[in-house]
Amino acid sequence: MVMTRTLAPDDAGIDAAVGLLRAGELVAFPTETVYGLGGYARSDRAVARIYEAKGRPTFNPLIVHLPDLAAVQAIAEVGPKAHALAQAFWPGPLTLVLPLCPGAGLSPLLSAGLSTVAVRVPAHPLAQRLLRAFGGPVAAPSANPSGRISPTRAEHVLDGLSGRIAAVIDGGPCAVGLESTIVLADPEPVLLRPGGIPVEALEAALGGLIAVGGDAVKPTSPGQLASHYAPDANLRLDAADARAGEVMVGFGQVPGVLSLSVSGDLVEAAARLFHVLREADRLAGPGGKIAFAPVPEKGLGRAINDRLRRAAAPRD
Structure with missing residues (x-):
C-alpha cells in the first residue's frame, strides 16, 4: 500500500x-x-x-x-x-x-x-x-x-x-x-457507448444516422461491460414512487429524498448522476435498495439511462 x-x-x-x-x-x-x-x-x-x-x-x-x-x-x-x-x-x-x-x-x-x-x-x-x-x-x-x-x-x-x-x-x-461518448467512426459510424455528447449532435455533425453496437461479453472499447457503475445497493428503475425500504431518487416532477434534477434538466442530471448514486448508496446502507424515477430516453437521457441500466444489471 x-x-x-x-x-x-x-x-x-x-x-x-x-x-x-x-x-x-x-x-x-x-x-x-x-x-x-x-x-x-x-x-x-x-x-x-x-x-x-x-x-x-x-x-x-x-x-x-x-x-x-x-x-x-x-x-x-x-x-x-x-x-x-x-x-x-x-x-x-x-x-x-x-x-x-x-x-x-x-x-x-x-x-x-x-x-x-x-x-x-x-x-x-x-x-x-x-x-x-x-x-x-x-x-x-x-x-x-x-x-x-x-x-x-x-x-x-x-x-x-x-x-x-x-x-x-x-x-x-x-x-x-x-463518461465520454465512444464512437467507431470509419468506415461507417457506430455508437459504442452513449455519453457526454448526445447521439443527435453526432448525427448532425456527420449528416447521417449512427448505428448502435457493442459487445458486453468481449468489449471492443471501454465501457461496454453489461454490469458496470454498480453501487452496493440494488437498483429499481422507472419508479413512480418508493416502496418500503427504498431510497427514492427523483427527477423532474417525481420527487425523492434525492433528485437528479428537480427542474427536469438533463444536463444537470448528467452532472449529478454519479454523485447522487453514491449518496443514495450511502443512505441505503448494506443490502439496501434504491429506486430511480424515469428519465426521458432522449439527448443526454440516453447516456444516463445506459449508466443506470448497467448499475442495475445482475452481478456475478
Missing part, C-alpha cells in the same frame, strides 16, 4: 504529477466528464498497474488521452468521418476508436490485444495542462475500482483508490459528470 497524495491544481501540483507519471506511477486527474486514472500509455508496467489498481478485467480496453488532434494522428489513423467528429467535438467528451499506427509504441496491454485504440482529447484545463506538460500519451480509465460508481470529485477517487495510487489532482467537481 502506498500513501496517496492530494495535489493542488497549480503549477507545483502539475509538476509533481508529471514526475510521478514519468516514474511509472499512477495519478488521478479531473476531466470534464469524470476523474481519470492516468498512467504512461507506453509503459507496460504503468498500464498493468492501472488494471491492478482498478481490479479491471484485462479484456476491457483503456482510453488514451492526448492534448490535441495532431498528437492523436501520431499514434492512430484518423479517417474522414473521425476527422469530422474530432473537428466538431474535440477537445471534449468524445472518444474515437481508431486503427493504431504502425510503430505507435503503446503498451499492447491497454488495447486488450485489439488493432485499434480508443483516444480522447479532454477539454478540462487541468487535464490539458497535465497532458501538455507530460508530453506523451496517458492511458486513463475512470479513477474508481472496476465496475463501481465513477468518480466526479477527488474525494470519490480517494474513497475507492486511496492506498493504491500515487496521487490525485484535486480540481473540484467535474462539469459533465458522464
